[in-house]
Amino acid sequence: MKRILLLQTGGTIAMQIRRDADGRLNNLPSDSLEKYIPELSAIADIECLDLFFKDSSDMNPNDWVTLARAIESNYDAYDGFVVLHGTDTMAYTASALSFCFKNLTKPVIFTGSQLPLSVIRSDAGRNLINAVQMATLPFCEVAICFSDKILRGNRSTKVSIGDFTAFTSPNHPALAEIGIDIHVKHALRPSGNAMECYPAFSEELMVLQLFPGIKPARYIPLLAEQTRAVIISGYGSGNFPSSGDYSLIPFLEACMERNIFMVMASQAVFDAVDLEKYSSGRIARELGVISSGDMTIEAAVTKMMYLLARYSSPYQIRDAYVRVLRGEMTPVHTS
Structure with a gap:
């Protein structure tokens, strides 16, 4: 069974609704994901790393570096990586990480949701199951997994606030579509060289x-x-x-x-x-x-x-x- 590292950064998918009068949203620890989605344990051996819990509008280049370093330091120990992230700036973070990694040989899959995982009609479970499944495949891209599509991270943009199909890839076809089977069509091929990581960004x-x-x-x-x-x-x-x-x-x-x-x-x-x-x-x-x-x-x-x-x-x-x-x-x- 493939080993997948799930990295938590926050966002709607990481929230749960408190069962009290104020109805505030709190963070959902990553190690409780299997309580809501027991199917995950049948897909891969998943370990969780809670980096931080942030609204994605608060994400900044320092967080991109932290995330890239976490993947780099665990690169040899896992077969793939899934990043939980808020949708508002997910395309920025996915784009940034794509530039960090040269000669990527393993999948780095971003996902999130429009509704918290603890909500009955949430899209979180489906997106997370699909993301973990993609992370087990021989797929060397930083990608966004959302609404049964796999989009290249640096080709993606958020186009909807309220629709479950929140992202599109306007000038490049989806890398894969998920139905009964997963059809990977347009992914990059490994270069054959060792992965290199350059996590640095200027705000100038x-x-x-x-x-x-x-x-x-x-x-x-x-x-x-x-x-x-x-x-x-x-x-x-x-x-x-x-x-x-x-x-x-x-x-x-x-x-x-x-x-x-x-x-x-x-x-x-x-x-x-x-x-x-x-x-x-x-x-x-x-x-x-x-x-x-x-x-x-x-x-x-x-x-x-x-x-x-x-x-x-x-x-x-x-x-x-x-x-x-x-x-x-x-x-x-x-x-």
Whole structure:
């Protein structure tokens, strides 16, 4: 029987409803999971590690490092890993961990739920059973298991607050679908090299989301000395206002003067940023802005945080950012 380490970080799945008048939600210890889901013991030999109990909105890069280190230190002792995590920032943490691990040879499966495990109609049991089952398979991905689908972690984004199908992978097919059988279709293959772990993230970046009426010049004073990169969440294929008081161009020029790395992402979740399509995009490219391709905003942000921590040279960061590191984007083929 495969040995699986279940790592607890908190979230809705880790809550239980108190049987008193206040109805507050409390943390559910991981070692009590089999009380609610006795089927787990038939799937794998599961051991639990409670790292912390956090609402996922409180997760930060220090927690990503703690989680990555916990997996690294237990890597040889287990066949796979399941991470219990709140849904709100699960895609950020899964993306971050995907960049931490190079040459991953074992599954790291994130799961959670929309309702606490102790609620009768909860989706927690099904998600956890599926996640543990996936963690026993020869599957070398950091993935999210939710609602009978396995999605690449750095391709996933949360799209629903109230539906059990909380996540989607807008620009990459599901890695596996779970029905009567589990069909793995699009997973990465092992490289054959030893796993390496680089758990470090820099917070020296800024994300600027455009909206009609924004005056980007107001944000120039926020470009402090510790800002090394800016990710702009633009419109469509990377479009933005380029004339008058609402022009983004003075902001881009201020970034260029300060040697701040600039990336253009999109508020549209499907398809890729193309800076050649419109005149504003071509201006941005001339000012040194690069495209995030078809990455999710979660992947675009965590990839940059990872690279800022690994490299000091802007050229190394730029070279690595436009390359596919962990399956997080579709390669751009140029003629």
